[in-house]
Amino acid sequence: MFNIKNHELYIDQVAVTSLAKKYGTPLYVYSENKIIEQLDTIKSAFLDKYPDTHAAFACKAFCTKYMCRLLEKEGFWLDVVSGGELYTAIKSDFPADRIEFNGNNKSDEELIMALDYGINRFVVDNASELYHLEKLCIDKSVKANVLFRITPEVSANTHDFISTGKKDSKFGIPLDDAILYPLIEAAIKSDVVHFLGFHFHVGSQLHESNTHLSALEVILKLILNTKERFNYTISDFNLGGGFGIKYTDADHPIALTEFIKPLMHRLDTFCASHEIKRPHVSMEPGRYIVGEAGIQLYTIGNIKVIPEVKTYASIDGGMTDNVRPGLYGAKYHALIANKADLEKDTLLDISGKCCESTDILIKGLSVPSPERGDILTVFSTGAYGYSMANNYNKLQIPAVVVVKADEHELIVRRQSYDEMIEREV
C-alpha cells in the first residue's frame, strides 16, 4: 500500500503530497485496494470457509455513501446504530434485507424508519426495547426479526472505554435469569417478532481471541437452556466485531482466522455433541475493514521550541478530525510525506490547533528537520476518525478522498463555513 520514491511517500500509486496539493489539508485518504483486501480476508477466513454465515460492516467506523456502495457490491451487510446511519444506507440504495440495527437506545422515529424500510433484523439491547418494538410492529402490521444482545460479563484486554462486555455496561441484556428468560420466552411466543438468537460484542481493538471465546461459552449455555426450557432452537448467532489492527509497532494484531477458527470449532463441536443444528453465524467488524486503509494528511504550521524541554509542531487539524488520542490516549505512527526516507533528527510532539491542552495527536515522534509547509501523514486512521469528527472551535470537517491504484476520487467535500452555520438562526 505504501512506497517511497525520491523521498516522497506514495499511497498505492499516488504521491501523498499531490493529494494534499489538490484537495487541501487536513484530508482523509483511503486506499480502496486495502479495503477490498480486508473484505477478501473476511471472505476467505469466514464467509467462504463456513457455510451459512454473513458479515456486516459496523458502519460507525466510517459511515459514508461510498462505503455503502462498495459493501453492497462486495456482498456484505451493514450494521447501523442510528437513524443517520440508516439514512445514509437508504440514500445509497443499500438493500434492506442486508441491514441490521444495533444500539442501546433506538428512538421511535428510528425504529419506525427501520420498519418502514423493511430492514432484516434488530439487535434488541434491553427489555423495554423488545416490548416497544412489538407495539410498533402491531401498529404498523409488520413483523420484525430480532436477536438479543447479551452482556456476557467478560472483560476485554483493551482500553476500558472500549470494553463493552463487562457486567456493568450500558450495552446489552444482563445475565440475570429473572430478566433474560422471561424476555426470551416473550420473544419466542410473540406474534410480531421472530426470535432469531443471540448477539455479543465484547470490545474493540482486541489482539487475542480469549474474550470472544469466554463470551461464546455464555452463549452456548443460553442456546442449551433456551432449548431445554422452551423447546426452541435458535437460528442465529452474531459474534460482534472487535478485531484489532496495527497502529504502531507496539501493536501485534492476530490474523482473523485466529479469532474465527477456535470460535467456529467450539461452536461446531458443541452443536454436534448436543445434536443441535449449528446456527447461522454473523460478525460485524468495523475497524478491521477500514482502519489500516486510511491515512490523514496535515500541513505543519508553527514550530515551537522550548529549550531543554521539547519541540511542538502544530498541524492544521487535531482533536476535531481525530478525537481518539484525546479520548482514549490512542497512539499513532506518522511521517513527513515529502521527507519520507530522510534521516530523522528531531523529536516532536504533534499538536492540534484546538484550544485544549490535551489536543496532542502524537507524543515523541522522530522526524527529519521539520519545516512549516511539510505534509504530515498519520497512518491507520481509517476507523473512527472521519466518523467521530466534530466542529469544535468551528474547524471544518475535512474532505475524504479514495485512491484507486493511480487514480483518486473525492467522496466527501470539505465542509464549508456556510455549511457549518446554515442551521443557526
Ligand SMILES: Cc1ncc(COP(=O)(O)O)c(C=O)c1O
Ligand atoms: C455492537 C457493535 N458491533 C460492532 C462494533 C465494531 O467494533 P470494531 O470496530 O472494533 O470491529 C462495535 C463497536 O465497538 C459495536 O459496539
Ligand SMILES: N[C@@H](CCCC[NH3+])C(=O)O
Ligand atoms: N470509537 C472507538 C470504538 C468504539 C467502538 C464502538 N462500540 C474507537 O475509536 O476506538
